[in-house]
Each structure stands twice: as structure tokens, then as C-alpha cells.
Amino acid sequence: MTDQNSAVAQGRPPATGSVRRIRLPQKLRNLELGLLIVACVINAGAIVLVQLGALGRVDTQLVLLGAGLSVLVFGLHVAMRFVARDADPFLLPIATVLNGLGIAMIYRIDIANGDVGWESAAVRQIVWSAIAIVAGIATILIIRNHRVLFRYTYLSGLIAIVLLLLPLLPGIGREVSGARVWIGFGDFATFQPGEIAKIALAVFFAGYLVRNRDSLSMVGRTFLGMRFPRARDLGPLLVVWALSMSVIVFQRDLGTALLYFGLFLVMLYVATSRLSWVVLGLALFFGGALVASQTLDYVGNRFANWLDPFSPERFDAQYGGSYQLVQGLFGLANGGLIGTGLGQGRPDLTPVPQSDYIIASLGEELGLAGVFAILALYLLFVARGFRIGFAGQDDFGKLLGVGLAFVLALQVFIVVGGVTRVIPLTGLTTPFLAAGGSSLVANWIIVALLLRLSDTVRNHPRLVIDG
Amino acid sequence: MNRELKRVTMVALLMFLALFVSSTVIQYAQAENLAADPRNSRTLYASYSVERGPILVGGEPIAFSQPSGDDYKFQRVYSNGPLYGAVTGYIPVNGEATGLERSLNDELSGRSSSQFFDSLNRLISGQDPMGASVEVAIDPVAQQAAWDALGDYTGAVIVTEPSTGRILAMVTKPTFDPNRMAVHNSEEVQVTYDALLADPGDPLFNRATGGDMNPPGSTFKLVVVAAALESGQYTPDSTFPNPASLTLPGTDAVVRNSGGGTCGGGAEVTLADALRLSCNIPMAELGMQLGDTAIREQAEKFGFNDEFAIPSATEPSVYPRGLDEPQTGLSAFGQGDVRATPMQMAMVSAAIANGGIVMNPDLVDAIIAPDFTPIDEFQPSEYGRAISEETASTMTRMMVNGVETGAASNARIDGVSVAGKTGTAENGEDDPYTLWFTGFAPADDPQYAITVLVEDGGGLGQEGYGNLIAAPIAKQVLEAVLNK
Numbered sequence: 001m002t003d004q005n006s007a008v009a010q011g012r013p014p015a016t017g018s019v020r021r022i023r024l025p026q027k028l029r030n031l032e033l034g035l036l037i038v039a040c041v042i043n044a045g046a047i048v049l050v051q052l053g054a055l056g057r058v059d060t061q062l063v064l065l066g067a068g069l070s071v072l073v074f075g076l077h078v079a080m081r082f083v084a085r086d087a088d089p090f091l092l093p094i095a096t097v098l099n100g101l102g103i104a105m106i107y108r109i110d111i112a113n114g115d116v117g118w119e120s121a122a123v124r125q126i127v128w129s130a131i132a133i134v135a136g137i138a139t140i141l142i143i144r145n146h147r148v149l150f151r152y153t154y155l156s157g158l159i160a161i162v163l164l165l166l167p168l169l170p171g172i173g174r175e176v177s178g179a180r181v182w183i184g185f186g187d188f189a190t191f192q193p194g195e196i197a198k199i200a201l202a203v204f205f206a207g208y209l210v211r212n213r214d215s216l217s218m219v220g221r222t223f224l225g226m227r228f229p230r231a232r233d234l235g236p237l238l239v240v241w242a243l244s245m246s247v248i249v250f251q252r253d254l255g256t257a258l259l260y261f262g263l264f265l266v267m268l269y270v271a272t273s274r275l276s277w278v279v280l281g282l283a284l285f286f287g288g289a290l291v292a293s294q295t296l297d298y299v300g301n302r303f304a305n306w307l308d309p310f311s312p313e314r315f316d317a318q319y320g321g322s323y324q325l326v327q328g329l330f331g332l333a334n335g336g337l338i339g340t341g342l343g344q345g346r347p348d349l350t351p352v353p354q355s356d357y358i359i360a361s362l363g364e365e366l367g368l369a370g371v372f373a374i375l376a377l378y379l380l381f382v383a384r385g386f387r388i389g390f391a392g393q394d395d396f397g398k399l400l401g402v403g404l405a406f407v408l409a410l411q412v413f414i415v416v417g418g419v420t421r422v423i424p425l426t427g428l429t430t431p432f433l434a435a436g437g438s439s440l441v442a443n444w445i446i447v448a449l450l451l452r453l454s455d456t457v458r459n460h461p462r463l464v465i466d467g
Numbered sequence: 468m469n470r471e472l473k474r475v476t477m478v479a480l481l482m483f484l485a486l487f488v489s490s491t492v493i494q495y496a497q498a499e500n501l502a503a504d505p506r507n508s509r510t511l512y513a514s515y516s517v518e519r520g521p522i523l524v525g526g527e528p529i530a531f532s533q534p535s536g537d538d539y540k541f542q543r544v545y546s547n548g549p550l551y552g553a554v555t556g557y558i559p560v561n562g563e564a565t566g567l568e569r570s571l572n573d574e575l576s577g578r579s580s581s582q583f584f585d586s587l588n589r590l591i592s593g594q595d596p597m598g599a600s601v602e603v604a605i606d607p608v609a610q611q612a613a614w615d616a617l618g619d620y621t622g623a624v625i626v627t628e629p630s631t632g633r634i635l636a637m638v639t640k641p642t643f644d645p646n647r648m649a650v651h652n653s654e655e656v657q658v659t660y661d662a663l664l665a666d667p668g669d670p671l672f673n674r675a676t677g678g679d680m681n682p683p684g685s686t687f688k689l690v691v692v693a694a695a696l697e698s699g700q701y702t703p704d705s706t707f708p709n710p711a712s713l714t715l716p717g718t719d720a721v722v723r724n725s726g727g728g729t730c731g732g733g734a735e736v737t738l739a740d741a742l743r744l745s746c747n748i749p750m751a752e753l754g755m756q757l758g759d760t761a762i763r764e765q766a767e768k769f770g771f772n773d774e775f776a777i778p779s780a781t782e783p784s785v786y787p788r789g790l791d792e793p794q795t796g797l798s799a800f801g802q803g804d805v806r807a808t809p810m811q812m813a814m815v816s817a818a819i820a821n822g823g824i825v826m827n828p829d830l831v832d833a834i835i836a837p838d839f840t841p842i843d844e845f846q847p848s849e850y851g852r853a854i855s856e857e858t859a860s861t862m863t864r865m866m867v868n869g870v871e872t873g874a875a876s877n878a879r880i881d882g883v884s885v886a887g888k889t890g891t892a893e894n895g896e897d898d899p900y901t902l903w904f905t906g907f908a909p910a911d912d913p914q915y916a917i918t919v920l921v922e923d924g925g926g927l928g929q930e931g932y933g934n935l936i937a938a939p940i941a942k943q944v945l946e947a948v949l950n951k
Contacts, residue, residue: 266478270471315506326506332493333501334509346509368494372487379483386479389472402472406479413482420489 028089029081035093036077040070043100046342050108053343053365062107065126066100072133079137080451083144088388088454094381095432095447098374099129099440102433104342105354105361112348121354121435128437132444139448146452150396153207160200163193164243168250178298179253179427194247194256195429195442198263198407199449205264206399208236209271217272228276237277240264241284248292254299255414255426261285263407270389270402306424324351328360328419332371339367354435356427359416375416378431382409385450391457401453404446511560515539520575520598520837522555522567524605530555530568530645539651543568548644550614553623553637553673554605554830556779557645561653562660566673567601567830570778574599574834574842581842597837604628604832604845609636609915612947616940622902622921623674624944625809629817629913631847632826634777634810636944637675641668674920677782680806681901681922684892685725685745685874685933687801689815689862689905691754692742694765696858698757703739703865707749715751715793722751722796725874725891725932742865743873745889747800754799759790762798768853769815770825771807777830784811801892812905813918814850819866820886820913823859825850867910875904877938880946884910887941889933899924904937908945915948917941 047066051058073096080087107122115121143149149156166183167173174182174190184190209216216233244257265281268274292299301320308314309322309329317323327350334345347353347361354361363371385405392398408431415434418425429439493501502510518541521531529551535542545555556566564572573579577598606626613624613636626636647659663671672678695701709729713722730736730746741749754762766786767773774783784807790798797803810828818825827848834843854862866886869875875887887906894901902925907916918941925936 266475270468270475273468273471310504329493330501330504330507330509332490333498333507334513336494336498346512349508349512363490363494368490371490371494375483375486375490379480382479382483383476386472386476389475390469395468398468398472402475406475409479409482413486416486417482417489420486420493422485422489 026081026085028086029077032077032080032089032092035089036073036096039093039097039100040073042097043070043104046101046104047107049342050104050111051343053341054108054111055343062122062126065123066103069100069103069126069129069133070096072130072137076133076137076140076448079140080455084140084451084455086455086457087451088384090380090384091447091450091454094377095444098377098432101362101374102358102430102435103129105347105358105365105433106435108343108365109348109354109361111343112346124437125435125440128440131437132440135441136444136448139445140452143449143452146397146400146449146456147394149203149400150207150210153204153211156200156207157204160197160204161243163197163200164247164251166193180251181253181256192429192436192438194251194253195436195438196445198259199404199442199445201260202263202267202400202403202407205267206396206403209267209399210396212236213271216268216277217274228280229274234280237264237268237281237284241281241288244285245288245292248288248299249296252296252298253427254289254292254302254424255418255428258285258414258426259407259410259428262410263403266406266410267399267403271395271399302424302426306421309421324357325419325421325425327351328357329421331357331360331364332420335364335367335370337368339363339365339370341365355429356415356434357419358434359430360419362433374433375412378409378412382406384454388450388453388457392453393456397453397456401450404450404453408443408446512538512540515541515560517541517576517578518595518597519543519558520577520600522575523600523602524551524607524610526602527607529603535651537651542651543649545645545649548646549642550610550638551605552642552645553639553675554603555645557648559648559653559656559660560651561656566779567603570776570780571601571831571834575601577837579842582836599837599842600835601831602833602835603830604633604635605637605830606635606948608951609944609948610638612636612944613638616943616947617919617921618940620921620925620936620940621668621674621923622919623809624917624919624940625675625813626944626948627810627813627817627826627828627916629820629907629916630826631845632814632817632828632850633832633845633847634828634830635915635948637673637810637830639672639674639678641666641670643670674809674922676777676779676808676810678808680782680784680808681903681920682803682805682892682894683784683801683807683812684890684901684903685747685800686812686815686888686890686903686905686918687805687807688742688745688750688799689819689866689888690766690769690771691750691757691762691799692738692865693769693819693854693858693862694757694761695738695753696861697765697854698761701738701753703737703861705738706735707738707741707752709734709736710748713748713751713796715796716755717791718793720793720797722747722800724748739865739868742888743868745869745874750799751796755792755796757795757799759788759795759798762786762795763788765853768825768851769818770811770850775810775828777810777828779830781810782808784808801890809905809918809920812903813916815853816866816886816888816905816907816918817913817916818853819859819862820907820910820916821859822856823852823854825853863910866906870906875906875934875938877934878904878906878942878945880908880942880949883908883945883949885942885945886910886913887938889938891932897929899928900931902931902933902935902937904933904941906941908949915945917944919944 110120110122172183174184182190244261247257268277293303305322309325314322342365345364347364382405388401389398415428417423429436431443519532521528532541556568558564558568575598609626623639724746763786771784771786775781787804798805827850832845870878870885870887875889878887885908890903892901902921905918907913919937925931
């Protein structure tokens with residue numbers, strides 16, 4: 001920690017070289033523009049291939065809708081030319097290509113199911129993508145300096161709690177396939193507020209930990225070579241743990257609980273450098289999960305399916321069986337190394353192939369090569385996020401960047417790991433790919449925040465040189 | 468802070484590494500195992516989504532695939548299903564395929580190694596994958612004649628070409644419509660299958676090449692006479708004692724001739740007369756003189772105790788090892804533990820017709836790729852020499868006499884010399900007989916070898932006999948093909 005950073009963390013407005021904007025060519029933005037064009041060509045190509053593979057002809061309507069989306073993405077790019085000139089050039093193209101691949105695959109499932117018009121999940125996904133990208137543009141335009149968020153630490157925490165509780169409210173709470181994590185009004189616009197909550201939580205954790213890390217890291221007694229915190233400092237950890245456990249019990253959503261808790265632990269560790277927190281936290285969480293697996297049927301089923309999905313009693317079980325898991329494995333195996341080709345596999349044989357299982361659908365039609373490419377894109381995205389953590393100038397920004405990047409990595413791990421039997425299967429959306437508006441909005445806001453954070457990372461050293 | 472960040476980066480990297488490994492395990496290492504799982508409907512749909520090649524008889528499809536508009540994409544259709552069911556078999560959406568649908572599945576579905584480049588070509592040029600077509604040797608005239616002649620009897624008819632082994636007709640009854648097993652509804656298929664399985668007439672049997680095999684009865688005398696002539700110690704004029712009954716040594720079992728009395732007149736009977744009149748006692752005497760080893764070795768030269776892929780799998784006919792003297796005596800007229808399929812007996816007749824050389828039986832003439840290039844064309848192949856040319860011509864004369872003046876008289880055809888041998892086999896004390904005819908025509912220039920099997924005594928219990936029921940069926944079929 002340098003003095004300058006402390007000062008920054010306290011909210012001093014950054015100096016910006018306004019003259020420089022005119023002088024320097026926007027190399028980063030030009031790179032981004034090139035990559036964006038590539039991404040949009042890939043997306044349009046994917047939709048055309050789906051149509052050729054599954055319909056045998058090209059239908060221009062959906063291509064045009066996709067083109068409309070590209071216009072919005074370029075809109076975000078243009079906005080950045082003015083307000084985030086030095087932002088990371090890779091984040092936006094990666095998000096764009098993942099979003100587009102997702103739309104192509106959702107569209108492909110629509111064709112298999114015979115859904116058209118507003119019945120079509122792909123059309124809804126495109127509309128949601130438009131809303132999400134507009135939300136991203138708004139985020140980057142409104143939040144000109146991420147340190148503003150530091151002021152709203154506790155408000156963010158409150159917002160997160162409220163968003164989490166919303167689905168439990170009678171009237172607007174909705175239960176979908178057992179998990180009570182949705183809200184809706186009438187039959188209209190179901191939304192998973194938990195997706196937005198993860199951003200609010202990341203902001204809250206970052207702000208809270210920057211403020212309180214001294215007391216969390218400095219005191220305590222040493223045991224087994226690790227310094228354990230004092231009992232009264234355990235409060236925050238216990239609160240988040242209780243929050244996660246209540247998500248498991250009341251919302252019946254194992255994946256989300258793991259996501260929140262994992263996010264908190266990592267940010268706590270980065271902020272305090274204390275491994276003991278992680279050890280304590282993991283012990284608490286797995287202790288809780290173990291109890292849950294014994295007492296809650298749905299958790300127990302998930303574990304049993306994970307351990308032995310091919311046993312006839314698991315496969316044929318009427319409720320909570322391994323049918324979906326095994327169908328997903330069959331689909332991935334069907335794809336093999338190079339896949340069946342877009343529109344030519346049978347991803348529709350797996351339940352919910354367009355949301356929880358979209359990675360299995362993509363794996364079937366694009367093969368192991370496609371899965372590797374998608375995972376590599378996520379990995380690159382996450383690496384760009386971590387880069388903010390390494391090169392960032394202020395602790396709040398560093399923590400927030402790491403938190404947002406890690407939450408995305410963890411989410412990919414939980415859902416893809418669940419599908420590929422690394423861990424028990426839990427329902428989570430695959431970022432950018434899966435059908436679902438709330439997830440898209442949340443992830444595009446994450447893109448905007450990471451772009452904003454990366455802009456400041458680039459800014460500072462240059463500013464020193466210019467100045 | 469950066470030290471912790473490095474560790475978190477490592478954790479994230481490990482998480483992704485785990486995903487790379489797990490997806491590789493599933494999509495590469497375990498892919499084949501997963502595809503082989505019987506619950507994997509993708510594998511099933513994939514085997515249907517290829518336009519399966521047709522099975523052709525004289526250029527006309529007897530099995531073909533047409534677009535179905537459902538998950539399976541193509542519906543398999545068996546035109547004239549019951550008539551050709553023994554040839555085509557069927558391919559169900561659940562359970563195993565049978566017949567050529569099973570044995571040539573790789574070729575029909577375009578997955579055989581010889582079709583690899585063709586498939587690749589179609590993939591690159593954007594054409595839908597398609598299986599090869601199979602042209603079978605079946606002669607539609609012979610097949611229809613065999614179907615009509617067999618009528619409502621339980622049994623089988625098989626016609627082969629002696630010089631090549633090509634199977635020209637193969638009919639089994641009772642049978643069923645394979646289209647019923649090809650419906651795209653696994654429950655319906657299961658119900659149909661269970662009903663067929665429970666049917667006392669055993670319609671699922673292909674009696675021409677398997678099923679519950681029957682004792683060949685007197686048709687097996689051809690094998691014993693062949694063994695005798697080949698030994699060099701016997702000629703058609705060799706004589707045997709001619710009693711009206713024979714008690715097998717060391718037993719109470721009494722052998723009688725089918726007429727009940729002696730074999731023709733006289734105290735002794737020649738080998739030629741014994742075969743012509745199909746007498747059991749002299750054959751039992753001959754068999755015991757030859758011994759079971761000599762008979763078995765001769766039988767095995769004709770193909771007994773061996774499997775043949777035509778290319779559908781067939782049941783091996785049986786001549787057991789280690790028979791004692793009375794058992795050998797019984798085996799000499801095709802009783803005891805001897806069992807034979809019509810295809811095996813057709814091979815015996817065809818070998819005699821073919822100068823002593825046994826040809827491997829085969830149903831398939833050609834396998835043709837979708838672009839009309841032949842993948843595989845029929846080449847006659849020898850199983851081996853069973854008897855000398857001399858023995859073959861001697862036996863042909865004896866079999867012609869059997870039809871002209873002997874026990875197989877109902878196979879006579881005006882203007883054509885027919886060689887034949889009937890059989891009437893006992894199954895148990897009170898059970899109906901099994902009736903046989905095996906032979907070939909024309910005897911001087913053999914074009915067709917035929918074997919007829921009628922189970923269940925042809926409905927006459929122990930009143931039916933080979934010449935009464937089986938020989939006329941053979942005659943009707945031979946007339947039809949010779950008059951083509």
C-alpha cells in the first residue's frame with residue numbers, strides 16, 4: 001500500500017489528462033474494433049450455419065435481428081471511445097462472441113422444438129441481450145469513476161440482501177424446477193434477482209473488506225502455523241455463511257449459495273492475506289453442505305447422481321434422477337472431437353438444452369474443439385479481470401476487479417463442472433451463453449464495470465508520463 | 468496483495484484445467500463407451516438418420532427407407548414383408564436386428580470401412596449420408612414358387628445354385644411381417660415381439676437355416692452312401708442281409724423298414740436298391756460297418772458341425788462325436804442325435820450335383836455404394852471337396868433312380884431328369900414326423916438344388932411321409948424355375 005493509493009481509496013477524484021485524448025491515437029479501441037468485427041462475423045456465421053444445418057436454408061429475419069444487436073455492441077464501443085478510451089480491448093469482443101454463440105445455440109434448440117415468434121427463446125434472448133447491452137452502455141456512461149461505488153458499500157449490501165429475499169416474497173416469487181430464485185409479475189417477465197445480487201455483493205464485499213481488513217487480518221492467535229481470527233471478527237464470515245445456507249434451505253439453490261460464498265472467501269483472502277479465513281470458511285461451507293446432503297432430499301439426490309449417474313435406479317428415478325446429467329454426457333460424447341456441426345446434432349434430447357445445459361448442447365455440435373475454445377474465451381476474460389487486480393492502483397478497484405472476474409470463473413466452473421461431473425450438478429446459468437435475461441443483464445454490467453476498472457489501470461502510468 | 472492474487476489466479480487456472488480435463492475425458496476418452504450405452508438414444512437415432520441402403524431382388528427393393536418426418540428421420544419398409552422376411556430380417560428401434568439387416572448393418576448404414584471415403588466425399592460435397600444397397604441372389608420366381616408351394620405347412624424351402632452356392636430362394640413358415648417390427652414405437656415393437664415369441668408356431672424361427680433343428684431322416688442316407696463309396700470298399704452293387712427287422716446290438720431297439728417288410732425281395736439287397744427304396748435296415752448295417760467316425764468325417768466334409776455366414780449367421784447342423792454301435796446304426800438313417808437344417812441338406816445335394824465340391828452358400832450378389840460403384844461383388848467360394856467326381860456321378864444316378872422308380876416318385880417332372888431323396892424322420896414315439904425332400908434338377912446339367920422341410924407331419928401326424936408331402940412341393944418349385 002502506498003500513500004497515494006490510500007488517498008485514492010478515500011475517494012479523491014483522479015486527475016485526467018484531457019489534452020491527451022486528442023493527441024494519442026486510440027490503439028486499444030482500434031484493436032477492439034477489429035476484434036468486434038471478427039466476433040460479429042463469427043456470430044452471424046453461427047446463425048447461418050444453424051439454419052443451413054437444421055433448416056437447410058437461410059432465413060434472413062434472425063440474421064437481421066442479430067445484426068441489430070451488433071449495432072448496439074458497436075454503440076458500446078463508440079461510447080468507450082469517449083468515456084473509457086484505455087479500457088481493456090478484449091473484454092467486449094469476448095462477451096460479444098459468447099453472447100452470439102449462445103443465441104445461435106438457443107435458436108438451434110428453437111428450431112428443434114418448432115418455436116417461432118415470441119415463443120422463440122432466441123428472439124427473447126436477442127431482446128434481453130439488447131436490454132443487457134444498453135444496461136452496459138448506461139453503466140459505463142453513468143459510472144465514470146468506479147470509486148463512486150465505494151461510497152455505496154453498505155447500500156450495495158442492502159440491495160443484495162433485498163434482491164436475494166425478493167423471490168421468497170409471496171405474490172412475486174416464482175419457483176422453477178424446484179428452485180425458488182425467480183420473481184415475476186403475472187405470467188410476465190420472470191427474472192432472477194440473484195444474478196444482479198452477485199454484483200451488489202461484490203461491490204459490498206470490496207468496500208467492506210477495504211474498510212475493515214486491518215481488524216480482520218492483524219489480530220488473532222496462531223494455531224497450527226496459521227493465525228486464526230478473534231471470535232468477534234468472525235461475524236461477517238458467519239453472516240455470509242448463514243446467507244448461503246439460507247439460500248440452500250429456502251431457495252433450494254445449491255449453485256448460487258456456492259457462488260456467493262466462494263466469492264466472499266476469495267475476496268476475504270485477497271484482502272486479508274489470511275489463509276485461515278479460507279480454511280474456516282471452507283470447513284463451514286462443506287460442513288453445511290454435508291448436513292444439507294443428509295437432510296435435504298434435493299441436495300442428497302445431487303450427490304448421488306454425481307457419484308453414480310449410470311446406475312439404473314438413479315437414471316430411471318422419477319424425481320431428481322440423473323437422466324438429465326446422463327443425457328448431457330451422451331450429447332457431449334456424441335459431439336466427440338469436432339462435433340456434429342451446428343444444427344446437425346440432437347441437443348434437444350437433453351432437458352433444458354438452451355439454459356443450464358447449453359454447454360452440453362454446444363459441446364455436442366461444436367465438439368471438444370468448441371468446448372475448449374469457449375473455455376479459453378472464459379479463461380481469457382477472467383485473466384483480463386485478474387489483470388486489473390494486479391495492475392490496479394487502488395485497493396477497492398483491485399478487489400472489485402478480482403471479485404467480478406472470479407465470480408464469473410466460479411460460475412463457469414460450477415455449471416460446466418456440474419455438467420461434466422467434476423462436481424455435483426447445480427443449476428446456474430452459463431455466463432453470456434445460457435438463455436435468461438437476468439443473467440445477461442448482470443454479466444453485461446460486469447463487462448461494463450471491468451471495462452471501467454481497466455480504463456483506470458491503463459490511465460494512471462500514462463498520466464504520470466504525460467504529466 | 469499480489470501474492471494472494473497469484474494464488475487466486477492459480478486456483479482459477481486449476482478450475483479451468485479441471486474443466487479441460489473433464490471435457491476431454493467425456494468427449495474423447497469415454498466417448499465410445501458412452502455411445503455404446505444402450506440408453507443412449509442418440510446412437511439409435513444416428514443409426515436411423517442415415518438413409519439406409521435398400522435390399523434389392525432383381526433390381527426391385529424388398530427393403531428400403533423412406534422419409535418418416537419423426538425423430539428417426541427414415542422409416543424402413545419391407546415390401547412383400549412376409550415373403551422375404553427370412554432374407555431381410557428386420558431392424559427395430561429397440562432390441563437387435565436380424566437377417567441381412569443385422570449382418571450387413573455396417574454396409575447398409577454406410578459405416579463399413581470400405582465406405583469411409585465415400586462418406587467423407589458426401590460430407591464434403593454437402594450430400595446427406597447414405598448407406599450402400601445390397602443386391603441379393605434370390606430369384607423372385609423361385610422365392611414366390613417356394614412360398615406358394617409350401618402353402619400353410621410349417622417348414623422351409625431353400626433353393627441354391629449348385630455351381631456357385633448362391634441362395635435362390637429361402638422361405639420359412641409360419642412367418643410374420645417384418646414391417647410390424649420396424650414401427651417407430653418401442654412399446655409397440657416390444658408387444659409384437661413378445662407375441663411372436665409366445666406364438667406356439669415359433670414364427671421367429673428361420674427354419675431354413677436354424678430354429679429347433681430336425682433329424683434329417685432318410686435324406687441323411689446320402690451322406691452314409693457317400694462315405695461308403697468314398698471308402699472304396701463299397702459299390703452300388705455291394706449287398707447287405709435283408710431281414711424284416713433288425714435288433715440293434717446290445718439293445719432292445721428294433722429297426723424296421725418304412726414298408727414294414729424286407730427291402731424288395733430276396734435274402735440280400737444291393738446298396739443301390741437300399742437307397743432307391745430308402746430302406747433303413749441295410750443302411751443301419753452299412754452304418755455300423757463304416758463306424759461313426761467315418762460317417763462324421765464325411766458329414767463334416769459336407770458342412771455338418773460348422774457355421775456358415777450367408778452372411779446372416781446360421782445354425783450348424785449336428786453329427787455328434789463318440790457314438791456307440793447302436794447309435795451309429797440309428798444315425799445311418801438320420802435318426803438318433805443327428806440334426807440338420809434344410810440349408811445343410813441342400814449343400815449335400817448341391818455338392819453331389821456339383822461334381823463333389825461343396826460351395827459356400829451365400830445370399831448376397833453385390834454390395835453397391837450410393838454412387839453405383841460396387842463395394843463387394845459375389846465370388847463363388849469353395850468350402851471343399853466332399854466326394855470324388857466319380858462318387859458324385861454314381862450318386863446322381865442312384866438319386867435319379869430314386870425319383871424315377873423309387874421312394875421319391877412324387878418329384879418326377881415330365882421331360883426333366885430329377886435327382887432326389889425323401890426323408891421321413893421320427894421325433895418321438897407319438898410325435899408327428901418331420902418330412903424332407905432334397906435333390907436337384909436337371910440331373911444331367913444341375914441348375915437348382917432344392918431342399919424342402921415340412922415339420923409337424925404336414926398336419927397328418929404319423930401318416931405323412933416325405934414322398935407324399937415334401938416331394939410334390941419340391942416338384943412344384945422346380946417346375947416353376949425350370950419353366951421360367
